[in-house]
Amino acid sequence: MSSDPVDGGTPTSTNPLEGVSPEPGVAKPDPVLVIDGVRRSFGGVKAVDVDHLEIQRGLITGLIGPNGAGKTTLFNLMTGFDTPDAGTWEFNGRSIAGVPAHLVARRGMVRTFQLTKALSRMTVLENMQLGATGQVGERFLASLLPPVWRKQERDITARADALLERFKMDHMRDQHAGTLSGGQRKLLEMARALMVEPEMVMLDEPMAGVNPALTQSLLGHIKGLRDDEKRTVVFVEHDMDVVFDISDWVVCMAEGAIIAEGTPAQIGQNPAVVEAYLGATHGQAPIRRKRREAKGTT
Amino acid sequence: MGTIIFFDAVRTAIGPTAAAYALLAIGLNMHFGYTGLLNFGQVGFMLVGAYGVAISVATFGASIWVGMVVGVLAAVLLALILGVPTLRLRADYLAITTIAAAEILRLITRNTGSEPVTGGVFGLRQYAGGFYDVNPIPPGSYLGPLGLSEGRVWIMAVSWGLVALFTLLLWSLMRSPWGRIIKSIREDEDAARSLGKNVFYYKMQSLVLGGVIGAIGGAVFALALQTVQPDTFLPQVTFFAFAILILGGTATWIGPIVGAFLFWFIIAGMQSGLRRFSDAGMLPDFFGSQAIGAVTLTFVGLLLMLLMIFRPQGMFGNKQEMQLDVK
Numbered sequence: 001m002s003s004d005p006v007d008g009g010t011p012t013s014t015n016p017l018e019g020v021s022p023e024p025g026v027a028k029p030d031p032v033l034v035i036d037g038v039r040r041s042f043g044g045v046k047a048v049d050v051d052h053l054e055i056q057r058g059l060i061t062g063l064i065g066p067n068g069a070g071k072t073t074l075f076n077l078m079t080g081f082d083t084p085d086a087g088t089w090e091f092n093g094r095s096i097a098g099v100p101a102h103l104v105a106r107r108g109m110v111r112t113f114q115l116t117k118a119l120s121r122m123t124v125l126e127n128m129q130l131g132a133t134g135q136v137g138e139r140f141l142a143s144l145l146p147p148v149w150r151k152q153e154r155d156i157t158a159r160a161d162a163l164l165e166r167f168k169m170d171h172m173r174d175q176h177a178g179t180l181s182g183g184q185r186k187l188l189e190m191a192r193a194l195m196v197e198p199e200m201v202m203l204d205e206p207m208a209g210v211n212p213a214l215t216q217s218l219l220g221h222i223k224g225l226r227d228d229e230k231r232t233v234v235f236v237e238h239d240m241d242v243v244f245d246i247s248d249w250v251v252c253m254a255e256g257a258i259i260a261e262g263t264p265a266q267i268g269q270n271p272a273v274v275e276a277y278l279g280a281t282h283g284q285a286p287i288r289r290k291r292r293e294a295k296g297t298t
Numbered sequence: 299m300g301t302i303i304f305f306d307a308v309r310t311a312i313g314p315t316a317a318a319y320a321l322l323a324i325g326l327n328m329h330f331g332y333t334g335l336l337n338f339g340q341v342g343f344m345l346v347g348a349y350g351v352a353i354s355v356a357t358f359g360a361s362i363w364v365g366m367v368v369g370v371l372a373a374v375l376l377a378l379i380l381g382v383p384t385l386r387l388r389a390d391y392l393a394i395t396t397i398a399a400a401e402i403l404r405l406i407t408r409n410t411g412s413e414p415v416t417g418g419v420f421g422l423r424q425y426a427g428g429f430y431d432v433n434p435i436p437p438g439s440y441l442g443p444l445g446l447s448e449g450r451v452w453i454m455a456v457s458w459g460l461v462a463l464f465t466l467l468l469w470s471l472m473r474s475p476w477g478r479i480i481k482s483i484r485e486d487e488d489a490a491r492s493l494g495k496n497v498f499y500y501k502m503q504s505l506v507l508g509g510v511i512g513a514i515g516g517a518v519f520a521l522a523l524q525t526v527q528p529d530t531f532l533p534q535v536t537f538f539a540f541a542i543l544i545l546g547g548t549a550t551w552i553g554p555i556v557g558a559f560l561f562w563f564i565i566a567g568m569q570s571g572l573r574r575f576s577d578a579g580m581l582p583d584f585f586g587s588q589a590i591g592a593v594t595l596t597f598v599g600l601l602l603m604l605l606m607i608f609r610p611q612g613m614f615g616n617k618q619e620m621q622l623d624v625k
Contacts, residue, residue, distance in 0.1 A: 105494035119485035120622040130482050131493045137475035178622030
């Protein structure tokens with residue numbers, strides 16, 4: 001596993017998935033997350049129905065699909081915010097099926113939300129400090145004895161300040177998070193997720209509602225997660241330019257299932273993906289056929 | 299007559315009942331102000347604290363100190379029973395459960411079948427002796443024109459001392475990393491969860507702590523009145539405590555104290571004023587002796603409405619903070 005080529009220096013110079021066949025559910029050389037038979041339905045609607053999916057370690061995987069394809073539901077299921085009707089999934093070789101959300105985060109898989117969850121009536125700095133794990137002062141009795149946690153608090157604050165500086169938010173440090181703009185909240189949420197020091201970051205529409213200037217800096221930060229910090233990133237996005245720009249691998253969902261996988265170039269030419277997005281003009285039947293074909297290959 | 303009314307109002311506002319209500323409001327501040335838990339049954343914790351003392355001493359002959367411990371333990375148990383099924387659900391379920399549980403406790407207490415233990419509708423008395431026996435204050439009349447007895451000064455010192463103690467406790471808790479998690483749950487518990495915080499565990503800690511503070515308020519109440527009756531513990535007591543908290547300012551350390559003082563100053567001042575003017579024949583019958591309680595509450599309600607319109611953050615709340623969009 002460890003013999004895989006890791007990006008050395010220049011980003012995207014060697015994509016370890018270059019030779020992997022672009023089929024739904026294909027095996028990857030070094031998967032960090034492996035999903036098997038995960039299903040979730042709401043009433044009669046099958047929201048998620050994923051037979052098999054592997055996420056490669058240390059890369060940026062883009063998750064695309066039309067509205068209602070089940071992308072966010074899949075995020076919720078993987079991170080313990082929702083419970084599937086069936087299925088198993090492993091993170092770093094250990095099953096995390098049925099593990100509560102806060103323990104999933106502590107194991108190193110941290111997600112952000114489509115509708116940003118800035119903690120409005122706390123300062124930007126407090127938002128950041130909250131993200132640090134293993135804080136002694138979070139225990140009831142220890143919290144009453146500041147000398148016990150003061151040094152750790154200083155370290156956490158230093159780390160938070162460094163991240164805020166990197167995300168160019170240091171000047172807003174003491175502002176309430178509720179005063180930030182939508183784009184700044186997205187940045188804050190991403191920075192806050194990094195305070196957990198996760199191995200894998202799951203970003204749910206990180207660019208939604210962000211102005212173009214900020215989009216560029218957000219993209220830079222996401223690439224930085226991969227290139228500088230060797231973290232795995234999975235992100236949901238609707239803007240295809242963004243997806244094709246930063247993804248090493250793209251997974252496309254439709255009607256709850258994985259209908260295509262591949263490098264951005266392969267996905268751009270994949271007829272199943274085109275149909276999933278433009279299917280309405282071609283009628284419903286072809287999509288279903290493609291889905292059956294897609295599932296048949298796994 | 300003005301000074302008499304003023305002294306009446308002050309006597310109540312600095313009295314042990316006001317302190318007991320301040321404790322109820324401090325507990326609610328923990329629940330509602332800091333954690334965002336909607337506890338509409340704080341009076342249930344108060345009842346448990348009051349009856350913990352009264353039943354232990356009057357029914358089972360234990361010492362008053364054992365009674366206090368029993369009251370606190372009963373509050374912990376009540377918080378666990380309420381919290382385990384509801385804290386995983388949405389906030390409104392806790393509200394429904396707590397208001398119902400408080401009423402159930404009151405109805406059980408006043409039930410004829412419970413009479414051998416709780417005294418039924420008649421309640422219990424003669425349990426507070428042990429507390430007044432250890433009064434270190436020499437007999438006399440204190441605080442000049444207020445003319446307080448030594449027993450009164452003793453219960454006032456203890457009750458406001460407890461208010462100070464728990465204010466200090468919450469103040470130091472809320473400036474620690476523990477308090478940071480509590481506040482983050484109020485803001486958005488899913489965000490806290492996504493950052494690896496065990497939200498359920500912290501909500502439970504908050505529910506227990508605020509409930510215990512409410513129970514100690516109940517014990518103070520029982521010691522001050524030296525009698526407990528089930529129908530003292532009506533649901534409106536919880537809403538008085540909420541009014542106190544909002545009047546003073548939620549999520550502030552001083553809010554419950556100032557709120558309790560003002561609330562009881564206004565209530566007692568109004569009542570004393572109305573009674574004295576009515577006795578002097580200076581008021582129409584409409585405000586007469588029969589209606590004093592109702593008129594006072596109407597006036598307090600009006601004041602609260604004006605407060606909500608012109609100063610929604612309360613006396614000490616932060617308006618800017620309050621107006622930040624929540625969720």
